[in-house]
Amino acid sequence: MERTCRGPCGETKSIEEFPLHQGCIGGRAPVCKECKNRKGRERHKKTYHLNKEKRNQTWREYYHRSKDKIYAHRKIYDQENKERFADRDKKRRKEYYINNKSELRIRNKKNYEANKDKYLEQQKEYKKLNKDIISEKTKVRNRKQRIILSDNYILNQLKQRFGLTYKKIRQHPELIENHRQQIKLKRLLKQKKDENSTTS
Numbered sequence: 061m062e063r064t065c066r067g068p069c070g071e072t073k074s075i076e077e078f079p080l081h082q083g084c085i086g087g088r089a090p091v092c093k094e095c096k097n098r099k100g101r102e103r104h105k106k107t108y109h110l111n112k113e114k115r116n117q118t119w120r121e122y123y124h125r126s127k128d129k130i131y132a133h134r135k136i137y138d139q140e141n142k143e144r145f146a147d148r149d150k151k152r153r154k155e156y157y158i159n160n161k162s163e164l165r166i167r168n169k170k171n172y173e174a175n176k177d178k179y180l181e182q183q184k185e186y187k188k189l190n191k192d193i194i195s196e197k198t199k200v201r202n203r204k205q206r207i208i209l210s211d212n213y214i215l216n217q218l219k220q221r222f223g224l225t226y227k228k229i230r231q232h233p234e235l236i237e238n239h240r241q242q243i244k245l246k247r248l249l250k251q252k253k254d255e256n257s258t259t260s
């Protein structure tokens with residue numbers, strides 16, 4: 061069944077394209093959904109700025125009046141939809157960090173300086189309560205750095221074996237690459253020696 065829209069488009073459309081309206085003949089409005097939505101958007105554009113302050117004030121009053129209720133509802137909703145929004149939230153946080161990296165660093169630095177004692181106390185408490193977890197993570201990280209011969213691993217090697225300072229090593233970055241190649245060569249020689257000993 062079709063009907064002609066009495067709105068701006070004037071097109072003949074399927075009855076399903078007209079919104080439900082109990083006060084009209086056939087239970088459908090004479091204006092199609094598209095025309096109705098377009099008119100609503102135009103009206104919204106005209107009245108949005110006129111009522112913006114009033115709308116914001118109404119929302120602020122409701123927020124302060126129902127703060128606990130809003131927080132409780134949001135917490136329940138987040139827990140129920142944690143898996144659903146996990147990937148999306150992770151992607152958004154990553155994009156926001158990339159786009160605002162410098163601003164975030166400045167803000168975090170200011171926040172840290174303003175609350176330094178608080179953060180140090182939190183770190184101390186966390187280390188005290190999670191000593192075993194931190195120790196295990198450190199071992200895994202050090203093992204990984206040793207395998208891939210990361211810059212931090214080479215820096216520590218140069219500092220411990222030759223007594224060089226980090227500042228001096230940074231001034232001569234070729235030291236890091238040279239020492240890395242030496243370690244690779246030693247590992248290769250040891251591997252060849254082990255292979256020869258097993259075959260003989």
